[in-house]
Amino acid sequence: MLRRALIALALLAAPALAVSAPARLPVVASFSILGDLVQQVGGDKVEVTTLVGPDQDAHVFQPAPRDAQAVTRAKVVFLNGLGFEGWMPRLAMASGFHGLQVQVSAGLQPRRMQEDGRDHLDPHAWQDPVNVQTYVTNIAQALSHVDPANAAYYQQRAAAYRQQLVALEGWVRQQLGTIAPAKRKVITSHDAFGYCAARFGIEFLAPQGMNTDAEASAKDVARLVQQIRRERVKAVFVENITNPRLLDQLAREAQIKVGGELYSDALSKTGGPAGNYLAMYRYNITTLLAGMRQN
Incomplete structure (x- = not known):
């Protein structure tokens, strides 16, 4: 009878425990x-909703x-931040959002670019894993601010992830050490890899500007074809968020082959080669290395 009573009490307590x-x-x-970076820091304490999903163009x-x-x-x-989400002010107004907005690139020194004769900030700062250490720090600080009870948890996860980013940078430098500096030239479909180029000494050439909604002019394409022929660049890649038509045209005119797909502004879908940031970066570098060896 005593055992039955204890079991009954346990069953009664179970729903209360679940609710609490x-x-x-x-x-x-x-x-x-x-979204992946926020999940890495927030772990099982956060529920992350990502607005622009895998293989989509922000x-x-x-x-x-x-x-x-x-x-x-x-x-x-x-x-x-850095002008990447031009649609966000309208969305925040439409939603009546009054919570905390955090620009994870805060504190970084942004690159500047020329496009259409104007000076722009380059928003693609995540293409440098050293910059992503700042992203992770800013994420942890924001989560700790709104959820101080779990601050130590967020800070611990952020510190562990920063160590993985340090290891990633070391791996990239080791891999690039196998490629002569003169061969480190790559053609991509839009100019999203400037921070990677600056960090690791790779020259990226692109017929499009930094925004995928900007069209490359015939003059830009012709100039790039001449450069490809002059420098004998064979490392040509399309990106997962862009229409490959422009790069296919470029490859035909320069008589070269498109060597594969890179992940620039979006991860791959679940099960793909770039399901998280670390996997994306390693996949991109491995793909770039294979192309640069043919230059």
């Missing part, structure tokens, strides 16, 4: 790469009503 389990902190990340993103709903319920909205 702490809810995860609802947060929003603007695009898939940032440059041309059009928010839907479900995105406004996700922003409305979020405690924190994480943005890349």
Whole structure:
């Protein structure tokens, strides 16, 4: 009888325990790469909603009503900043969001680019893993601010992930040591790899500007074809978020082959080769190395 009574009490207590389990902190990340970084820091304490998903282009993103709903319920909205999410002010206004907005690139020295005769900030700072250490620090600080009870948890995960980023940078330098500096030239479909180029000494050439909604002129394409022929560049890659037509045209005119796909502004879908930031970066570098060896 005593045992039956204890079992009955346990069964009665179980629903109460389930109800009292702490809810995860609802947060929003603007695009898939940032969503992965927030998840890496937040772990099982956060519920991350990503607005621009895998294989999608944040440059041309059009928010839907479900995105406004996700922003409305979020405690924190994480943005890349540097002009990357031009649609975010409209979305924040439409959703009536009054929570914390965090630009994870805050504190970085941005690169500047010329496009259409104008000076722009280059938003693709995540293409340098050293910059991503700053992203991770800013994410941990924001989560700790809105959820101080779990601050130590966030800081611990951020520190562990920064160590992985340090290891990633070392691996990239080791791999590039096998390629002569004169061969470190690559052609991509849009100019998204400037931070990687600056960090690791790779020259990226692109017929498009930094935004995928900008069209390359015939003059730009012709000039790039001449450069390809003059420098004998054979490492040519399309990106997962762009239409390959322009690069296919470039490859035909320069009589070269497109060597594969790179992940620039978005992760791959689950099960793909770039399902998280670390996998994406290693995949891109491995793919670039194979192409540069043919130069």
